[in-house]
Amino acid sequence: MTVALDRSYDIATRKRIDLFPYFLLVPALLITMVIVAWPLVETVRLSFTDASLKPEENFVGLANYEKMFSRRFPEVIGRTFYWMALSVSFKMLVGLLGAVLLNAAVPGRALFRVLVMPPWIVPIAVGVFIWGWMYNGQFGMISGLMQRMHMIGTPLEFLAYRDTAFMATIITDVWIGTPMVTVYLLAAMQGISKEMQEAAWVDGAGRFYRFRRITLPLIMPAMATMALLSAIWTFNSFDIIWILTEGGPRGSTTTMIIDTYKTAISRFKYGEGAARAVMIVCFLSAFTGFYFFLLSRLAKRGEA
Amino acid sequence: MIDKYRWWEVVAIYAGIAVFLTFILAPFVEAFVVSMRPLDALFSIPYRFITEEMSFRAYVTMWENVPLLGLYIFNSFLIASSVTVFALLAIIPAAYAFARFKFKGSNTLLAAFLAVNMVSGAVLIIPLFKVMHQLGLLNTYFAMIAPGTAFVIPTGIWLLRSYLLKIPKELEEAAWADGASRMYTLRRVIIPVAMPGIIVVAIATFIVAYAQQFIYALTFNSKNELNPLPVGLFQFFGRQEVVWNELMAASLVGIVPVLVIYIFLQRYIVAGLTAGAVKE
Numbered sequence A: 001m002t003v004a005l006d007r008s009y010d011i012a013t014r015k016r017i018d019l020f021p022y023f024l025l026v027p028a029l030l031i032t033m034v035i036v037a038w039p040l041v042e043t044v045r046l047s048f049t050d051a052s053l054k055p056e057e058n059f060v061g062l063a064n065y066e067k068m069f070s071r072r073f074p075e076v077i078g079r080t081f082y083w084m085a086l087s088v089s090f091k092m093l094v095g096l097l098g099a100v101l102l103n104a105a106v107p108g109r110a111l112f113r114v115l116v117m118p119p120w121i122v123p124i125a126v127g128v129f130i131w132g133w134m135y136n137g138q139f140g141m142i143s144g145l146m147q148r149m150h151m152i153g154t155p156l157e158f159l160a161y162r163d164t165a166f167m168a169t170i171i172t173d174v175w176i177g178t179p180m181v182t183v184y185l186l187a188a189m190q191g192i193s194k195e196m197q198e199a200a201w202v203d204g205a206g207r208f209y210r211f212r213r214i215t216l217p218l219i220m221p222a223m224a225t226m227a228l229l230s231a232i233w234t235f236n237s238f239d240i241i242w243i244l245t246e247g248g249p250r251g252s253t254t255t256m257i258i259d260t261y262k263t264a265i266s267r268f269k270y271g272e273g274a275a276r277a278v279m280i281v282c283f284l285s286a287f288t289g290f291y292f293f294l295l296s297r298l299a300k301r302g303e304a
Numbered sequence B: 001m002i003d004k005y006r007w008w009e010v011v012a013i014y015a016g017i018a019v020f021l022t023f024i025l026a027p028f029v030e031a032f033v034v035s036m037r038p039l040d041a042l043f044s045i046p047y048r049f050i051t052e053e054m055s056f057r058a059y060v061t062m063w064e065n066v067p068l069l070g071l072y073i074f075n076s077f078l079i080a081s082s083v084t085v086f087a088l089l090a091i092i093p094a095a096y097a098f099a100r101f102k103f104k105g106s107n108t109l110l111a112a113f114l115a116v117n118m119v120s121g122a123v124l125i126i127p128l129f130k131v132m133h134q135l136g137l138l139n140t141y142f143a144m145i146a147p148g149t150a151f152v153i154p155t156g157i158w159l160l161r162s163y164l165l166k167i168p169k170e171l172e173e174a175a176w177a178d179g180a181s182r183m184y185t186l187r188r189v190i191i192p193v194a195m196p197g198i199i200v201v202a203i204a205t206f207i208v209a210y211a212q213q214f215i216y217a218l219t220f221n222s223k224n225e226l227n228p229l230p231v232g233l234f235q236f237f238g239r240q241e242v243v244w245n246e247l248m249a250a251s252l253v254g255i256v257p258v259l260v261i262y263i264f265l266q267r268y269i270v271a272g273l274t275a276g277a278v279k280e
Helices: A003-015 A020-046 A063-070 A073-103 A109-116 A124-134 A141-148 A162-190 A194-202 A207-235 A239-244 A256-266 A270-301 B007-036 B057-065 B069-100 B106-116 B125-134 B141-164 B170-177 B182-193 B195-211 B214-220 B229-237 B244-274
Strands: none
Touching (some): A020 A270, A063 A073, A073 A109, A124 A162, A124 B007, A162 A207, A162 A239, A239 B229, A270 B125, B057 B244, B069 B141, B141 B214, B229 B244
16 A cells, blocks of 8 residues: 555656655744854854944954954863863763662652653753752851761852852752753663563673673663763753853853853854854864764664 | 562662752752741751741742742743744644655755754854844844744654654555645644644643743843743842742742643653654
């Protein structure tokens, strides 16, 4: 019964190009063009101009880039990668641990699995408000508990110091990103065939040995995929830092996204902001290229 | 059996889960406790988890002190629902095209859509801000709906495409044999059959749209009556004297709708959200 379909394809391909599928794509393409593709091109163009609130724009060549790199921008790039590396490492570690625990066949695990998701599904800003309270030095829970446990002597205002603010934004980012990693790795673990585990078990392999030699290698593709996606999402992360510190204190949590936003939207220097955005796009393109490379490699090996 | 644990292993697993879930859920518990405390007890030193005079008073007074709270929540719903509807109008035909038709450039186009997932609105905010400024679209609902829509479409297409691939082709062939047009087949045959998949996509899209409206509203809107919940509450967050118990109460009220949706439909939502992390 595939005659009708095949014939319609044949007629279409032989006589003229079938426009129907393209017609179906029009709405999606239109929105993507207007909101994503055109702004992307426009960002590149703006990065070579001195665009700001004034009506005329002048072409300034690479001046924005020269200015950007002669200031503290290299430092911002370094900080962004450091922030991202720490955050993604913690997310993967905590997420893997969570997935292993929730994969254990103990009563109540269905409920536990439900309880993991809330940080990811509630509005990001609202979750961050709560963390903002918890980081409060005088009255917040974390400082309070640490004083109780005599880890610190006096109240610690986490968001007021460079190092603690840096760590605070990372912890909040890990909190928001962990559920996704956990659920994704859990799904990967449940995809492993039971026979393999049982065969090893019959041969007397212990739980940790089986984890190291069977589970871990088999979920490696999923871990690599998730780590890369996490890296991309973390790189794009704006809400968390903006709400907690707006990039402060003294620039210690200013990542590339925050720097771009401050330059372009807070100070209306569209041209200089656009140059920063172009740098972000360059890095994101590299990640994306690597992501597609990874997907195709995994598809070839039939593991993804 | 293989899944049998010794008693100390069970204890260790539960202890591990307890620590893990404490990290995940402690903020919500803390937010709830804070919302129950009177303000002066909140600012008592040293820190205490439970204080006297716990009450739901903040849940009453917040409506007076945050006069537009109801409106913020309404706006959040309006924006997220509009994003969902517009996104579905684009997702359904596009997913159908990718699932059923072989056409030139289909793989490239699908990859291009996936690549959209890799940038965020924050990166493209400058031209968007400029063009909305020039077209006079700042401070409208449209400015907050349109950008959000573009960024939920790729995941939606991917998710619905894999659902449509599972629908047997014979259904369409029967419709075509009866002389139905292809548009009619999509409307009257495919969409009804794919309804469960479409609902999953709709719910996942709504949740994402509800969670990620902060930056667009912060940047494109300065009219307080149009603000969604996150930005509406952010104004209070920035003040010198933050009324924390009411802020927490308002935050919790704002997340109750998504939590309720999640609890009832969590299986579909988890499927829908993790589909964003693609595997072929």
